[in-house]
Amino acid sequence: MSFDKSIEFVFRWEGGYSNDPDDSGGETKYGISKKAYPNLNIANLTEVQAKVIYEKDYWKAAYCNLLPYPLSLAVFDYAVNAGPPRAVKALQGAVGASPDGVWGPQTFAKINEAIKKMGTKRLAAHLCNDRANFYVDLVTKKPSQIKFLKGWMRRVFDLIMEIYNG
Numbered sequence: 001m002s003f004d005k006s007i008e009f010v011f012r013w014e015g016g017y018s019n020d021p022d023d024s025g026g027e028t029k030y031g032i033s034k035k036a037y038p039n040l041n042i043a044n045l046t047e048v049q050a051k052v053i054y055e056k057d058y059w060k061a062a063y064c065n066l067l068p069y070p071l072s073l074a075v076f077d078y079a080v081n082a083g084p085p086r087a088v089k090a091l092q093g094a095v096g097a098s099p100d101g102v103w104g105p106q107t108f109a110k111i112n113e114a115i116k117k118m119g120t121k122r123l124a125a126h127l128c129n130d131r132a133n134f135y136v137d138l139v140t141k142k143p144s145q146i147k148f149l150k151g152w153m154r155r156v157f158d159l160i161m162e163i164y165n166g
Contacts, residue, residue, distance in 0.1 A: 002064070002065075002067075002068075002069040002072045002073070003055060003059050003064070003065070003072075003076075005069065005073070005166070006059070006064070006069075006072060006073040006076045006077070007051055007054060007055075007059075009073060009077060009159070009162055009166075010031065010054065010076070010077060010080050011030065011047070012158075013031070013077075013155050013158070014028075014030050014031025014032075014050075014080065015030070016029060016030075017029045017042070017043060022144055022145070022147060022148075023148075024145075027042045027043070028042065029042050029043065029045045029050070030045060030047060030050035031050070031054075031080055031081075032045055032050050032053055032054075037053070054076075054080065057084070058076060058079045058080050058084055059076055059079075061079065061084040062075050062076060062078075062079035062084040062087045062088055063075075063088065063103050064076045064079070066103075066108070067111070068115070068120050069120075070120065070121060070124050070162065070163040070166065071111075071115070071120050071123055071124045071127075073124070073159070073162065073163070073166075074124035074125075074127045074128060074159060074163060075087050075088070075091055075127065077155075077159055078090060078127065078131050081131075081152070081155070082131070082134060085101045086134070088101050088103060089101050090127060090130045090131065090134070091107075091111070091127060092107055092110070093130065094114070094123065094126050094127050094130060095107070095110040095111050095113070095114040095123070096110050096113075096114070097110040097111075111123075121163050121164055124163045125160055125163055125164070128156050128159055128160050128163070131156055132153060132156050135149060135152045135153065135156075136149075
């Protein structure tokens with residue numbers, strides 16, 4: 001259920017085929033990039049194939065299957081856009097665990113503590129704040145990426161709306 005609802009959100013933002021020379025991922029379709037999957041025929045990728053990739057390499061890789069919704073959505077969408085390691089480290093930082101990207105008992109305990117203290121929606125929104133800061137930092141380091149900033153921020157805002165209203 002959580003994955004199905006989350007993938008719907010991702011597909012709203014990760015549409016059809018694109019090959020923008022300024023996109024560091026290169027050729028993409030449904031958000032799956034040639035850079036990440038060099039042996040994949042991106043132009044002929046189907047939505048079903050993309051869904052299988054997302055579930056294995058993003059949803060499960062970022063441990064979203066262990067998280068309650070909508071926190072699972074916030075981590076998943078972050079993983080799709082910035083990679084599972086960054087999403088996991090951001091979640092760890094948000095809950096006060098060591099942001100090492102290793103999901104162990106300490107991380108899980110800290111997540112459960114944070115959910116009890118803040119609630120799932122507030123924790124998910126807190127993660128969105130980290131993500132917005134990540135984009136600003138990225139544009140500061142790579143000014144060529146400024147053309148994507150507005151879209152990234154709109155996506156984060158839409159995610160916050162989904163967290164509270166979805």
